Amino acid sequence: MNKLRQIWNWIDDRSGISETFMPLIKHPVPPGSKWSYVFGSATLFCLILQVVTGIGLSLLYQPSSENAYQSLQFITHQAPLGRILRGIHYFGASGMILFAGIHMIRVYITASYKYPREMSWISGVLLLFLTIGMGFTGQLLRWDSNGVWSSVVAAEQMGRVPLVGKYLARILLGGDTIGGQTLSRFFSYHVFIIPAMLFVFVGFHLFLVFRNGISEPPEADRPVDPKTYRKWYQDMLKREGVPFWPNAAWRDALFGSLVIICIIGLAIVFGPPELTQQPDPSIITTNPSPDWYMLPIFSLFALMPPKIESYVIFIGPVLSVIGLLSLPFISNYGERSPVRRPWAVFGVVCVVIFVGSLLYLGLKSPWSPDFKTKAVYAVSPAKNPVIQKGAILFYKKGCQYCHRINGSGGVKGPDLSVIGRSWDEQQLSLQIVNGGTDMPAYGGMLSKEDLNALVQYLRSKK
Numbered sequence: 001m002n003k004l005r006q007i008w009n010w011i012d013d014r015s016g017i018s019e020t021f022m023p024l025i026k027h028p029v030p031p032g033s034k035w036s037y038v039f040g041s042a043t044l045f046c047l048i049l050q051v052v053t054g055i056g057l058s059l060l061y062q063p064s065s066e067n068a069y070q071s072l073q074f075i076t077h078q079a080p081l082g083r084i085l086r087g088i089h090y091f092g093a094s095g096m097i098l099f100a101g102i103h104m105i106r107v108y109i110t111a112s113y114k115y116p117r118e119m120s121w122i123s124g125v126l127l128l129f130l131t132i133g134m135g136f137t138g139q140l141l142r143w144d145s146n147g148v149w150s151s152v153v154a155a156e157q158m159g160r161v162p163l164v165g166k167y168l169a170r171i172l173l174g175g176d177t178i179g180g181q182t183l184s185r186f187f188s189y190h191v192f193i194i195p196a197m198l199f200v201f202v203g204f205h206l207f208l209v210f211r212n213g214i215s216e217p218p219e220a221d222r223p224v225d226p227k228t229y230r231k232w233y234q235d236m237l238k239r240e241g242v243p244f245w246p247n248a249a250w251r252d253a254l255f256g257s258l259v260i261i262c263i264i265g266l267a268i269v270f271g272p273p274e275l276t277q278q279p280d281p282s283i284i285t286t287n288p289s290p291d292w293y294m295l296p297i298f299s300l301f302a303l304m305p306p307k308i309e310s311y312v313i314f315i316g317p318v319l320s321v322i323g324l325l326s327l328p329f330i331s332n333y334g335e336r337s338p339v340r341r342p343w344a345v346f347g348v349v350c351v352v353i354f355v356g357s358l359l360y361l362g363l364k365s366p367w368s369p370d371f372k373t374k375a376v377y378a379v380s381p382a383k384n385p386v387i388q389k390g391a392i393l394f395y396k397k398g399c400q401y402c403h404r405i406n407g408s409g410g411v412k413g414p415d416l417s418v419i420g421r422s423w424d425e426q427q428l429s430l431q432i433v434n435g436g437t438d439m440p441a442y443g444g445m446l447s448k449e450d451l452n453a454l455v456q457y458l459r460s461k462k
């Protein structure tokens, strides 16, 4: 024991570990910190988890277009603990984005971005974008159809930015289309470039927390005045400050540990998302569905009238970046309490509802065909053989991916459960042969008998 102590004393004396870190651990913080303050550290816990599992994955992952898919299959199904490792990395990413978002909302509601913490907000916004960038680039590394097609869609959106779009897309993808070079490039973004920037900004973000102190819980009628705030804060700390560890940090430690346990639990129970098939440019029916945190953006683009899309793609992100970055400059003094800032709270509620609905729509994605629908003909077979044949064709030819009949089928096209009431044979065959807006023309793909069977089937729907 004595020997150990001696060794520690030697290390500590030469390296100055406790001299450096004790003041940080023991530094006084405002009393009365709340549970709502744990989300920033929860994000950090997730990041650490991502670094550890990411390094683990990189030991087996092969970033080349020939091998990436197989190496991930190997990690998922054969490598010991590989499934859990991928699962943790997936749920850890979700957790990081979720907690970063909640942390940001908390900071906004308590107006902690006001003087002298403007720089914390700005570095936080950059961290949020870097985190989303990690999610986006990570998705392509799966090199399955979902990941690849989601990136194709994103690159196409980017290509529509006026003037520089083409170049941006080319820099992003490493060429005009997605290919092997894109994979190497995204690998490099995902494991070198973005993490390096993340570390720098996380370090800076934490440094600022120590330099400017944790923001005290806001109180109504106690506005921030940049002229007197620092002195007031120091005096307050002297009077009533409590040591960071354990008085404030135990909540961070407890919540962070719970988060990690939950992530590991989810990884064990649900595992990572299954890889879809390998990307194949000839399969045009794939329906790219990105990970949940990308869905709101996808929904927005799917719902927007195509005419304004090109402008919104450019102006939307620019405006949100400018808006977010300029927030602390617009108002860096005054009331911090949400009670005194009802409009700020209202605004945040609107944004959350808006993004939430986009996410909900994205999960249901009514605009894309539903390839998993159950065949109606099997559920309620028809007696008439022609009608039964039509019902089978209705499923086999993919009509049901877009049309709902008796409660099953996609919702991209109208429900056809009672189409026979209003449409006659001629109208039906015209629609099927010629197609319509967002409906393919089936003229060349159906024999006369098939067409007739389909029409009879639909006529019977009354």
Ligand code: HEC
Pocket: 369, 394, 397, 398, 399, 400, 401, 402, 403, 412, 413, 414, 416, 419, 428, 431, 432, 435, 436, 437, 438, 439, 440, 442, 454, 458
């Ligand atoms: C990719 C999705 C999609 C597929 C596949 C599809 N449809 Fe449609 N269908 C639509 C859309 C969207 C509309 C409405 C727009 C229009 O009428 O042009 C529509 C309209 C119709 C209508 C007119 C209904 C109305 O109330 O306007 C009929 C009938 C119809 N489809 C039958 C079929 C049949 C039969 C098939 C299979 C051979 C089929 N559709 C395949 C998307 C699809």
